[in-house]
Amino acid sequence: MARLAFELNGKPVAVEAGEDEPLLYVLRNALGATSVRFGCGLEQCGCCAVLVDGAKAFACTQPAAMVEGKSVETVEGMGGEDAPGPIQSAFLAEQAGQCGYCLSGMLIATKALLAETPKPTRPEIRAALDGHLCRCGAHERIVRAVERAAGMRP
Amino acid sequence: MNAPKLTASLQANPRLDRWIAFLPDRTARVASGKVEIGQGIVTALRQIAAEELDLPLDRVAVASGDTEIGPDEAYTTSSLSVMVSGASIRLVAAEARRLLTERAALRLNCAPEDLSVDAEGFVRAGEATGLDYWDVAGEIDWTAAATGAGQPKRPSDYRVVGESAPRDDLPAKVAGGGFLHDLVMPEMLHARTLRQPSPGAALVSLDEAAIRRAARGEIEIVREANFVAFVSADEWTVERAAEAAPAHAEWRGVRDLRPADGDAHGLPDLKANDHIYGDPEPEVPPAGDVVEIMITRPYVAHASLGPSVALAKFEGGRLEVRSHGQGMHPLRRNLAGALRLDEAAIHCIHVDGAGCYGHNGADDAALDAAIVAMAKPGRWVRLQWRRAEEFAYEPVGPAMLVKARATVDATGAPVDWTTDIWSPVHVQRPGAPGVVMLAAQALRPPPPWGPPVDPPPERGYGGPRNAFPLYRVGALRVRHHLTERAPIRTSALRGLGALPNVFAIEGLMDELAARAGADPVAYRLGLLDDPRARAVIERTAALAGWEDRGEAGTGRGLGIAFARYKNIAAYAAVAVRVSVDEEVRMERIWTVADAGLAVNPDGIRNQLEGGCVQGASWALKEEVKLDGPGIASIDWESYPILRFSEVPDITAELIDRPAEPALGVGECTVGPTAAAIGNAVAHALGRRIHDMPLTRERVMASLLAG
Numbered sequence A: 001m002a003r004l005a006f007e008l009n010g011k012p013v014a015v016e017a018g019e020d021e022p023l024l025y026v027l028r029n030a031l032g033a034t035s036v037r038f039g040c041g042l043e044q045c046g047c048c049a050v051l052v053d054g055a056k057a058f059a060c061t062q063p064a065a066m067v068e069g070k071s072v073e074t075v076e077g078m079g080g081e082d083a084p085g086p087i088q089s090a091f092l093a094e095q096a097g098q099c100g101y102c103l104s105g106m107l108i109a110t111k112a113l114l115a116e117t118p119k120p121t122r123p124e125i126r127a128a129l130d131g132h133l134c135r136c137g138a139h140e141r142i143v144r145a146v147e148r149a150a151g152m153r154p
Numbered sequence B: 001m002n003a004p005k006l007t008a009s010l011q012a013n014p015r016l017d018r019w020i021a022f023l024p025d026r027t028a029r030v031a032s033g034k035v036e037i038g039q040g041i042v043t044a045l046r047q048i049a050a051e052e053l054d055l056p057l058d059r060v061a062v063a064s065g066d067t068e069i070g071p072d073e074a075y076t077t078s079s080l081s082v083m084v085s086g087a088s089i090r091l092v093a094a095e096a097r098r099l100l101t102e103r104a105a106l107r108l109n110c111a112p113e114d115l116s117v118d119a120e121g122f123v124r125a126g127e128a129t130g131l132d133y134w135d136v137a138g139e140i141d142w143t144a145a146a147t148g149a150g151q152p153k154r155p156s157d158y159r160v161v162g163e164s165a166p167r168d169d170l171p172a173k174v175a176g177g178g179f180l181h182d183l184v185m186p187e188m189l190h191a192r193t194l195r196q197p198s199p200g201a202a203l204v205s206l207d208e209a210a211i212r213r214a215a216r217g218e219i220e221i222v223r224e225a226n227f228v229a230f231v232s233a234d235e236w237t238v239e240r241a242a243e244a245a246p247a248h249a250e251w252r253g254v255r256d257l258r259p260a261d262g263d264a265h266g267l268p269d270l271k272a273n274d275h276i277y278g279d280p281e282p283e284v285p286p287a288g289d290v291v292e293i294m295i296t297r298p299y300v301a302h303a304s305l306g307p308s309v310a311l312a313k314f315e316g317g318r319l320e321v322r323s324h325g326q327g328m329h330p331l332r333r334n335l336a337g338a339l340r341l342d343e344a345a346i347h348c349i350h351v352d353g354a355g356c357y358g359h360n361g362a363d364d365a366a367l368d369a370a371i372v373a374m375a376k377p378g379r380w381v382r383l384q385w386r387r388a389e390e391f392a393y394e395p396v397g398p399a400m401l402v403k404a405r406a407t408v409d410a411t412g413a414p415v416d417w418t419t420d421i422w423s424p425v426h427v428q429r430p431g432a433p434g435v436v437m438l439a440a441q442a443l444r445p446p447p448p449w450g451p452p453v454d455p456p457p458e459r460g461y462g463g464p465r466n467a468f469p470l471y472r473v474g475a476l477r478v479r480h481h482l483t484e485r486a487p488i489r490t491s492a493l494r495g496l497g498a499l500p501n502v503f504a505i506e507g508l509m510d511e512l513a514a515r516a517g518a519d520p521v522a523y524r525l526g527l528l529d530d531p532r533a534r535a536v537i538e539r540t541a542a543l544a545g546w547e548d549r550g551e552a553g554t555g556r557g558l559g560i561a562f563a564r565y566k567n568i569a570a571y572a573a574v575a576v577r578v579s580v581d582e583e584v585r586m587e588r589i590w591t592v593a594d595a596g597l598a599v600n601p602d603g604i605r606n607q608l609e610g611g612c613v614q615g616a617s618w619a620l621k622e623e624v625k626l627d628g629p630g631i632a633s634i635d636w637e638s639y640p641i642l643r644f645s646e647v648p649d650i651t652a653e654l655i656d657r658p659a660e661p662a663l664g665v666g667e668c669t670v671g672p673t674a675a676a677i678g679n680a681v682a683h684a685l686g687r688r689i690h691d692m693p694l695t696r697e698r699v700m701a702s703l704l705a706g
Helices: A023-030 A086-093 A103-116 A122-129 A139-149 B008-012 B041-053 B081-108 B133-137 B208-215 B235-248 B264-269 B328-339 B362-375 B387-393 B438-443 B498-515 B520-526 B531-543 B601-620 B670-685 B696-705
Strands: A002-008 A011-017 A049-052 A055-058 A071-073 B020-022 B028-032 B060-064 B115-118 B121-124 B189-194 B202-206 B220-224 B227-232 B249-252 B272-278 B289-297 B309-315 B318-323 B346-350 B381-384 B400-408 B414-423 B475-483 B556-564 B571-580 B584-594 B649-654
Touching: A011 A023, A023 B235, A049 A103, A055 A103, A086 A103, A086 A139, A103 A122, A103 A139, A122 A139, A139 B601, A139 B649, B008 B081, B020 B081, B020 B133, B028 B041, B028 B081, B041 B060, B041 B081, B081 B115, B081 B121, B081 B133, B189 B235, B189 B362, B202 B220, B208 B220, B208 B227, B208 B235, B220 B362, B227 B235, B227 B362, B227 B438, B235 B249, B264 B289, B264 B400, B264 B414, B264 B475, B289 B498, B309 B362, B318 B328, B318 B362, B328 B346, B328 B362, B328 B438, B362 B381, B362 B438, B400 B498, B414 B498, B498 B520, B498 B556, B498 B601, B498 B670, B520 B531, B520 B556, B531 B556, B531 B571, B531 B584, B531 B649, B556 B670, B571 B601, B571 B670, B584 B601, B584 B670, B601 B649, B601 B670, B670 B696
Parallel strands: A002 A071, B028 B060, B189 B381, B318 B346, B414 B475, B584 B649
Antiparallel strands: A002 A011, A049 A055, A049 A071, B020 B028, B115 B121, B189 B227, B202 B249, B220 B227, B272 B475, B289 B400, B309 B318, B309 B381, B400 B414, B556 B571, B571 B584
16 A cells, blocks of 8 residues: 545545555545446446546546646536536536436546537537447437537527 | 226235325325336436326435335336336325325315315415325325325326426436445445356366455455355455456356357257247238348347446345345345345345346346355445456347248238247346346256246237337238247347347338338338327438438438337337448437327437437447357457447437327337338448348448449
């Protein structure tokens, strides 16, 4: 175990992390950030996406030690159930989800996309979300939610 | 007025208090045996209850899937939740309202008819009475049986039902919570399994020391016969143990499959039990030409995005279980059987999981967790499957081979139709002959093998689901060749046999239309009497710009397909435009459905869209591969599903018929989407591809053959 210090959703945190322990387990179990969902452990599904210094990263394979001194953002930092942030609100307004298991990754990918491309086209949205699987088939709604988050839908 | 007939659920669970309670916080709680699996059922049931009770939505809660509170409604399947549980809750709420109103009328010394209800309570002559449901609820014997004596509202009076109420559960799920996966219990232990590689395999040796070294942390190893699990307070430690374990285990009697064992073309070679439905074979073949189509679909996966998980605790002889399975009462029965516990000693509560689309690993994970919990009494155990475990050990949707054959008269219209189906069993939930939960096979020799049992006609069939076209086809029969033993475990996957059957039927309809020199839409309409069926086809064709369909064989195609799910649930037509060069690319999907009374129109559109995407994914991409001990496609690279860049814009419309009963919608677009893709590809190429998935390899083979 090694001591690890970084910033999580704007607040400094310090935890013990196992050798080679992926960031996902540290965030979920030690820090209670359950939005970081385990899907595959292989960077193939996108459920576990987080932002590390603003760039999208997959927490299922990223060793926790790599975020030492860095800033990590998860969906918890966007807003809570009672006070959702703008991207979360856009997803709720479009009812963009069925089971919802993929949505944390979608929200993170949306935040990363809009930071780079504030008014994305549909092909740009689909390209940005392509590494994120949705098994229920809520794709149409999720694309609309990203457009809404970008202020492109009323 | 006659009292409405009690539903099957109410007949099986007659006590009112199994369904409804008026709680001290002045909310009403209705209970359902049906559970949230991402389809929005909890929201729809809440709307139905709020409507009949005339309460605001926020004063009604739904308790779903709790063996101590709610009714036993078996499993959440077959698009039946609104049709059955919704109808039950409507009757119970209407009856509760009547009983409560009668009590209030006694207190107020007036006639029940003089009272109405608003958010504040009973109202008489426009004036609040100061009484509400909760003031009089204590005077009613809720243990009494429902009689159906309440009179549900007329649909024309609805104000909550028919509104697109937002989903109750989504706000938590966009904020990092809401799933069983997220539940943390005090002093909780984490567990992972080492799976028996195939049924009957025996564990010869296990190098526990090597596994402990690989875990690099304290673990306990729970072993019972051929079941093995690793337990630790630290999740990453058990993950490492489970990752390393297969290399340190030696098994005897492991199954050895070949890739060809998964080929649907081989199904007719396997021993089968035949079931014949419909009209008898004609003694003299009818006059006319015979047109036949043969299609296949491989084994396909539920492929839930979240691996199965369960929590369990065993203390004082009682077992508590949290599961995301589709039915908590059946789970309790199956756990009791596997663990040799009394059913009354087990309490199962449903907590939402990732979408399952049928019988996946959820129930099996619950037994895994329970076994470990009984080895570690007094502690909560959280057992999660690994990704490869989810793919390799969940029951899969059966491969199918379907032949549809029509004899056509001189006008080109069918006068005799036969659908032949070769398929392994579609439903193998524990409790069926010889069927037990996954880990139960590892604990002790399984019960004697029994012949597979597919759902009967009154439950919409399994393999033959939607094998009977709704068109006027003359004499009609379905021959179901039910495979005795499939190489791998199969069970319920969204729509059961509907997707392959609709793919075959609607493919043949296009072939028949072409042969008759008719337009496919006009040909279908010419053979359809049901105005609701006609309406969804006509509207879909209009949305898709059918009149500008274009010539066949240009590389771009437009296809349409129709089915009424199970021939009794929602009507759905789907049109898909594709372009095909080396592979199939969808440009646009349109769907129109008629689900009768739409309890929650947006929720229904969500289901229609999702069914289109999933149906397209099965038709275009998915195939479970077999090799060695079992399933060899164990990640998203070897089992690809449709991605964002492959999903086109989708238009989903609903024809609302508020005066008609609500029809199940969860599965209605899956078959028509696959079939519309098949027809669109045939239109684009000028020749049909008969084997799913319609991959690049098959497109190339078709182009080369042309």
